[in-house]
Amino acid sequence: MEKVYKSEEEFLKDYDSSMYEKLSMTVDILIFSISSEEESNYRKTDKKKMSILMCKRDNYPFKDKWCLPGGFVDIKENLDDAPIRILKNETNIDNIYLEQLYTFGSVDRDPRMRVISTSYMALIDKNRLNNNLSKNAAWFDITFYEDKNNIIDIVLDNGNEKIKFKIEKILREKTTDRYSFKILENKDIAFDHPSVILSGMERLKNKLEYTDIVFNMMPELFTLGELQQVYEVILGKKLLDPAFRRIIANKVEKTKFMKTGGGHRPSYLFKYKK
Amino acid sequence: MEKVYKSEEEFLKDYDSSMYEKLSMTVDILIFSISSEEESNYRKTDKKKMSILMCKRDNYPFKDKWCLPGGFVDIKENLDDAPIRILKNETNIDNIYLEQLYTFGSVDRDPRMRVISTSYMALIDKNRLNNNLSKNAAWFDITFYEDKNNIIDIVLDNGNEKIKFKIEKILREKTTDRYSFKILENKDIAFDHPSVILSGMERLKNKLEYTDIVFNMMPELFTLGELQQVYEVILGKKLLDPAFRRIIANKVEKTKFMKTGGGHRPSYLFKYKK
């Protein structure tokens, strides 16, 4: 029978924390940014892409595969502080938008030992980075196509290497919007990181509609055309100009600056209105 | 310098998993249901309340305080399976709606040792329970009031005991909807469970609007008035009848059954249309 203690001090002195077998905890960070691909036609504006940062693993397990930046949570570190520390090391930037995504804890997700991992999503404007990424890290442009059967094809492209995976969104409950992800094809990505990528993309899409989250990926000044392109690339569909402008009208503020030189009518630069 | 292995087998044989100090993982489950309070006036319909299940702690730490049901994640158990197992033990019901809420991992959240805890939200129709709760568990009706400064007063009432706490919602980022919770007053609830309760309430409110999640808390057959009351008690505001009926019109199906005996016009019973 369980002993009943008279005070908390007495209880804690006696407490044997090895009763349950312990495990390791990591965090994975899905960092989103926007990149521009230059057009050959001088008149066309640069095509925007969504991109994520990945690292090449240089040891087992999953040697030579790509994974999201991450690392172990220190025993004396708050969980939510771990991604901040890792981002600081990886990209040398503080003050990044970060939010917790989901905690993945399948028994077999790491062949070394039992590891549970909390994933985070970060949003940045890549241009503010001082290009000193660690040399095994690279930005991948991400394009996706979802068919009517909830099967999603993803292509990641870092300029040298194109990697693909296929994943199925499975509605977990008839009554809600929760999906779990079943990886159908994947050769190049480590751990369960394809699921993390999909979770983040879904979260980002949803939040675009009811928050101002997108401005974390934008430079200080931007044209409405650029902002619209970012929306379109995240949502995966074209938007109509007047509708878009109505929606974002009270989120942005016109400045006196203009962007010229595009071979077409110049546009005002806007900034985020808090 | 890190050794580079020739194969994954070789690497794993050599791997020392004690490199990082390990920790314990628990899950906490916030179980929502709806209860009815009988009215003295025979004509009035029962007043609906939102309620949650809590357990009284019979040992340190937090002896004699109330906490959410939960427990340690087994070293050989998938994270998402732990709340299923615990719910089965606690309420003897399978097949309950469950979703992961948030993972709390402050260093000092448990005085015994380092524990990180993933919280889950469960929704049930309390009337389907075979009233064999463990004897230290009780349902608490929950009422809340939020003022203009994002300070929320919560009262929990299990019939014998009324417990209160006060918590502040702090907007973590200007650009989004993420809050963290600062506990302002709390005498009776263990751990960081006030924050878990608030997270769940926020999640439930949001999902009410864009999913069919509410039907997990409803009996097979219900009147539209009852359904509307459940919406109202979760959202904390009155809804207009015609607007409500338009919104749920294509989620429900009229049956041939009616509810009579209320001293007023009888109403049709509806069921969830999948």
Next chain:
DNA sequence: CTAATAGTGTCTATTAGACAGTATGTT
């Protein structure tokens, strides 16, 4: 009859979708 809830009709205000039009830079 009365109190109480059930259920509907309809007007108005707001928002979303669609399309066409005008404006203005660079080469």
Next chain:
DNA sequence: AACATACTGTCTAATAGACACTATTAG
């Protein structure tokens, strides 16, 4: 002049909010 994008006007369709009205029961 031609192209490409910037930006606006306006019609229509769909949705949300508000209020008033009718219906039907137990006591």
